[in-house]
Amino acid sequence: xxxxxxxxxxxxxxxxxxxxxxxxxxxxxxxxxxxxxxxxxxxxxxxxxxxxxxxxxxxxxxxxxxxxxxxxxxxxxxxxxxxxxxxxxxxxxxxxxxxxxxxxxxxxxxxxxxxxxxxxxxxxxxxxxxxxxxxxxxxxxxxxxxxxxxxxxxxxxxxxxxxxxxxxxxxxxxxxxxxxxxxxxxxxxxxxxxxxxxxxxxxxxxxxxxxxxxxxxxxxxxxxxxxxxxxxxxxxxxxxxxxxxx
Numbered sequence: 001x002x003x004x005x006x007x008x009x010x011x012x013x014x015x016x017x018x019x020x021x022x023x024x025x026x027x028x029x030x031x032x033x034x035x036x037x038x039x040x041x042x043x044x045x046x047x048x049x050x051x052x053x054x055x056x057x058x059x060x061x062x063x064x065x066x067x068x069x070x071x072x073x074x075x076x077x078x079x080x081x082x083x084x085x086x087x088x089x090x091x092x093x094x095x096x097x098x099x100x101x102x103x104x105x106x107x108x109x110x111x112x113x114x115x116x117x118x119x120x121x122x123x124x125x126x127x128x129x130x131x132x133x134x135x136x137x138x139x140x141x142x143x144x145x146x147x148x149x150x151x152x153x154x155x156x157x158x159x160x161x162x163x164x165x166x167x168x169x170x171x172x173x174x175x176x177x178x179x180x181x182x183x184x185x186x187x188x189x190x191x192x193x194x195x196x197x198x199x200x201x202x203x204x205x206x207x208x209x210x211x212x213x214x215x216x217x218x219x220x221x222x223x224x225x226x227x228x229x230x231x232x233x234x235x236x237x238x239x240x241x242x243x244x245x246x
Contacts, residue, residue, distance in 0.1 A: 136191025
């Protein structure tokens with residue numbers, strides 16, 4: 001009984017604070033790890049059915065069928081992109097986990113999985129501006145794969161510097177400078193508009209942290225040197241006074 005009450009309290013507190021104890025499991029998820037030089041790592045975690053319905057991947061959605069991993073790799077691969085793949089199963093469906101390394105995030109739309117989006121990343125005065133406009137799906141209908149209508153789609157960004165402005169549907173910046181935009185899968189299948197916009201500082205958080213850490217060390221060293229100097233000077237004055245006494 002005590003444990004149940006504790007879980008209820010924690011759950012209620014989390015809802016009140018706008019956070020979740022158990023993160024949702026997405027049917028389709030894109031995560032961009034962006035660097036200030038424009039390079040990025042993009043992770044896609046999606047069911048085979050979602051890849052077929054949203055992105056038109058030529059894959060068999062039957063969970064009992066052998067997944068053609070060569071086709072999966074060919075779907076994500078492109079010149080100038082490094083791809084790593086892994087696979088899992090959830091809710092009776094196969095899931096693909098792809099990690100794609102890009103030299104320039106603005107070129108992501110050249111890859112089939114991301115061709116539904118346009119990407120902009122540019123510097124304006126003292127800020128960087130990122131914008132991704134996600135268009136309609138370019139897939140094909142799938143038969144009954146066990147979807148209940150409550151499935152979600154997510155687009156996330158992991159950002160390297162202080163966020164000045166964003167329009168994330170979550171309305172908040174998560175730990176580690178993470179932003180998230182959510183849509184029901186049904187809305188994404190219908191091509192409901194989705195635009196991601198973020199404005200960033202030009203100094204990375206790591207650089208700022210290192211500068212702050214370095215300045216703190218320098219300040220501490222200067223303070224220590226001043227204390228040593230003051231002690232030595234006080235000692236020299238004391239010796240002078242004592243030597244002047246008859």
